[in-house]
Amino acid sequence: MKRWTRSVAPLLYILPALAVVAVFRIVPILSSFAVSFTRYDIGGLHRISGLENYARMLGDPRFWSSALNTVYFVLGVVPAGIVIPLALAMLLRGKLAGKSFYRTIYFLPVVTSAVAVSVVWTWLFNPEGGPINSVLMLFGAGPLMWLREPRGVFDMLLSPLGVHPSGMLAGPSLALVALMIVSVWKSIGYNTVLFLAGLENIPGEYYEAARMDGAGGWSSFRHVTWPLLSPTTYYVLVMSTITSFQTFALVYVMTAPPGGGPLGTTNLLVFYLYQKAFDRFDIGYASAISVFLFAILLGLTVLQRRFAGRKVVYE
Amino acid sequence: MMLPFVWMIATSLEKGGLRNYVEAWSQVPFGTYFLNTLVVTLLTVAGVVVSSALAAYAFATMEFRGRGMLFLLFLSTMMVPQPVYLVPSYIILARLHWIDTFAALIIPWTTNVFSIFLLRQHFRSIPRSLYEAAVLDGCSTFGYLWRVVLPLSRSALVTVILFDVISSWNSFMWPLVVTNSESMRVLQVGLSYFNQEASSNFPLLMAASTFCTLPLLVLFVLSQKQIVSSYARSGLKD
Numbered sequence: 426m427k428r429w430t431r432s433v434a435p436l437l438y439i440l441p442a443l444a445v446v447a448v449f450r451i452v453p454i455l456s457s458f459a460v461s462f463t464r465y466d467i468g469g470l471h472r473i474s475g476l477e478n479y480a481r482m483l484g485d486p487r488f489w490s491s492a493l494n495t496v497y498f499v500l501g502v503v504p505a506g507i508v509i510p511l512a513l514a515m516l517l518r519g520k521l522a523g524k525s526f527y528r529t530i531y532f533l534p535v536v537t538s539a540v541a542v543s544v545v546w547t548w549l550f551n552p553e554g555g556p557i558n559s560v561l562m563l564f565g566a567g568p569l570m571w572l573r574e575p576r577g578v579f580d581m582l583l584s585p586l587g588v589h590p591s592g593m594l595a596g597p598s599l600a601l602v603a604l605m606i607v608s609v610w611k612s613i614g615y616n617t618v619l620f621l622a623g624l625e626n627i628p629g630e631y632y633e634a635a636r637m638d639g640a641g642g643w644s645s646f647r648h649v650t651w652p653l654l655s656p657t658t659y660y661v662l663v664m665s666t667i668t669s670f671q672t673f674a675l676v677y678v679m680t681a682p683p684g685g686g687p688l689g690t691t692n693l694l695v696f697y698l699y700q701k702a703f704d705r706f707d708i709g710y711a712s713a714i715s716v717f718l719f720a721i722l723l724g725l726t727v728l729q730r731r732f733a734g735r736k737v738v739y740e
Numbered sequence: 741m742m743l744p745f746v747w748m749i750a751t752s753l754e755k756g757g758l759r760n761y762v763e764a765w766s767q768v769p770f771g772t773y774f775l776n777t778l779v780v781t782l783l784t785v786a787g788v789v790v791s792s793a794l795a796a797y798a799f800a801t802m803e804f805r806g807r808g809m810l811f812l813l814f815l816s817t818m819m820v821p822q823p824v825y826l827v828p829s830y831i832i833l834a835r836l837h838w839i840d841t842f843a844a845l846i847i848p849w850t851t852n853v854f855s856i857f858l859l860r861q862h863f864r865s866i867p868r869s870l871y872e873a874a875v876l877d878g879c880s881t882f883g884y885l886w887r888v889v890l891p892l893s894r895s896a897l898v899t900v901i902l903f904d905v906i907s908s909w910n911s912f913m914w915p916l917v918v919t920n921s922e923s924m925r926v927l928q929v930g931l932s933y934f935n936q937e938a939s940s941n942f943p944l945l946m947a948a949s950t951f952c953t954l955p956l957l958v959l960f961v962l963s964q965k966q967i968v969s970s971y972a973r974s975g976l977k978d
Binding site for chain 2: 432434435436438439441442443445446448449450451452453454456457460525528529530531532533534535536537538539540541542543544545546547548549551556610613614615618619621622667670671673674677678681682695698699702703708711712715716718719722723726
């Protein structure tokens, strides 16, 4: 009896969770590798095609442009998603009056669905009579085409000076920048909360010691807050890189069908994967893209651990 | 930060006032979408709580062969983002003839490794002496979970429930892919289709966005302290 409880009972407790994890996580993850080496279409008819899907990927300009868009997107969203929330957390720290009021305000976008947020911002960015253009025009600027503008933002900024960067140097399109703004706005609340929790963990004595040594505001931030906050900053860096790589709803909702426009400048990798798999039913190729995505994310996590992780100060 | 919400509500009342809400609601079957979303959210969360509590209890309190390996296997699936396994999951669901059913919307999400992790941490903090005392009083292993461990873990359970209500209510890519008929549509998918159909009628779209957001908004206002501290805690999981 006792042996039975020892060996079988724990498994019975784990079984419901294990069944779901095995069938809907482990098997699919492993088979996405397998499927990426096959030709697979909606009929389920498939044959092994070796590296064909990966070769196609290398020669597919749309794949590369959505990879470049994703790089722009991540490079834009992640730093802004650290700097703004950190500044906000420093401002809000220790402020007890109206704390829950502020919290409601900056946290609301976090719990609102990405679809609803995208629908609302599509209206805000609307070139004809949308609120953002109305405000810009009050200041004598704009109107801008926002989600319909395929021109690179560096090109738009520099062309009045007579400089016309082209290709990759033209930068992300204004449409993609609009998506970045929405993404940052939606994540500010969560990251601020993380930074606030991190700031609370820094003992007050450190600041006192810094003040005794004659450190001013900036220098105590530089020598106390920043190093002691580094585990939080590192966590925010990793998490926001991973989530921004997976952006899908923003592209799906905010760009007109078939999506990813104008001129493919807002097509991000996950959206391209979706198009290939569920518009074209090119399942083998889509699996190759998902394997690529996984490899990139895994590689980035390892890299961040090696570089940022080394400088992280754990007390 | 609040301006987009202010504009959303202001625009939703333009031209027709509250009539915009009635019109948006009746143009597409939002009632069905609400009901579907409610069913999916409730059953998903119930499944997550039951399966995660059981698994976390075994991982936290029982000794068995392969425990460390198995736990590591669970954790490693957390590292893999959803888009990576979406396509093969679709194939599996198609083989099971689950496409366009509640089963496809619910069952794959009835466990959550992060919830297991969180509950396990909490269960491990309960002193072992309580277990020994309970056993002396004739308490069974399951009875200990039910009568001692769970009541002591209220705050962790609330965290798990809030997280899963929010992510289930807001989930979009998965229901978009695994359902196709209108009668199986959930709120987020319904709203995105409505957005395509009524793309220039902004007052109606803002009205629809408002009532799709409202249930979570109410939940958030009622339990914002727990929600925010739950999210803050999620950052400490390393």
